[in-house]
Amino acid sequence: MKNVFRLLMTVATLLLVGNHAMAQNSQPPSYQEGLHYFLIEGAPEFRGETQELAEVFSYLCTHCNTFDPYVESWKKRMPEGVTFRRVPAVFGRESWELYARAYVTAQMMGAPDEAHLALMERIWKQKEVMRDMNELATFYTQFGLDRDKFLSTSRSFAVDGKLRKDQMLIQSWGIKGTPSLVLNGRFLITGNEAVPSYDMMFQVVDYLIGLETPAAQQTSATSD
Numbered sequence: 001m002k003n004v005f006r007l008l009m010t011v012a013t014l015l016l017v018g019n020h021a022m023a024q025n026s027q028p029p030s031y032q033e034g035l036h037y038f039l040i041e042g043a044p045e046f047r048g049e050t051q052e053l054a055e056v057f058s059y060l061c062t063h064c065n066t067f068d069p070y071v072e073s074w075k076k077r078m079p080e081g082v083t084f085r086r087v088p089a090v091f092g093r094e095s096w097e098l099y100a101r102a103y104v105t106a107q108m109m110g111a112p113d114e115a116h117l118a119l120m121e122r123i124w125k126q127k128e129v130m131r132d133m134n135e136l137a138t139f140y141t142q143f144g145l146d147r148d149k150f151l152s153t154s155r156s157f158a159v160d161g162k163l164r165k166d167q168m169l170i171q172s173w174g175i176k177g178t179p180s181l182v183l184n185g186r187f188l189i190t191g192n193e194a195v196p197s198y199d200m201m202f203q204v205v206d207y208l209i210g211l212e213t214p215a216a217q218q219t220s221a222t223s224d
Contacts, residue, residue: 038187039187050082054181055071056088056089056182057179059103059123061178063178068120070202089167100137101163102162105150109150114143134151174188189201
């Protein structure tokens with residue numbers, strides 16, 4: 001009888017431990033500031049309703065080309081109340097500045113999202129690197145942009161100002177490489193030893209979006 005009792009106790013203990021382990025595994029992952037993401041120095045607290053994820057990129061960055069499918073996949077499941085935009089980086093490189101200027105120009109002229117993916121494909125899959133704005137202007141005509149207007153817009157004060165503002169923003173975020181993600185101008189997410197994959201970068205993004213929702217902030221403020 002004692003043996004049966006001991007057997008029943010052992011089974012009950014194993015079930016309890018197993019259920020506890022399953023409960024732990026079902027919990028959403030928790031990521032640490034300074035390890036999986038970084039709080040941007042001087043960034044104000046987010047108090048808005050609409051969140052924004054920004055990708056800092058360059059067309060001449062091979063990692064950005066690899067990163068694009070992950071971006072597009074995430075955009076398909078992007079939560080409501082979240083917007084996405086790209087910010088082209090220059091980092092003092094003349095060739096990067098050419099493509100950054102072309103991107104800003106195309107955005108101002110209303111180029112569709114498909115233009116971005118097509119340009120990446122042109123560079124990295126077709127191995128056709130465009131060397132000047134004339135070639136880039138011709139490229140964008142397939143998306144309905146007027147070539148001459150593209151060239152004149154690319155030299156405008158508006159494009160100069162936007163490009164300069166973007167580079168100041170990138171600098172204020174403390175970004176040194178691409179691709180990098182910034183949520184709400186507050187959190188920097190980059191690949192590192194703690195975040196070894198692009199999939200995980202977006203897992204961290206999803207985690208931070210959850211923290212930044214008004215309901216989560218209210219709960220945090222109440223607990224404080």
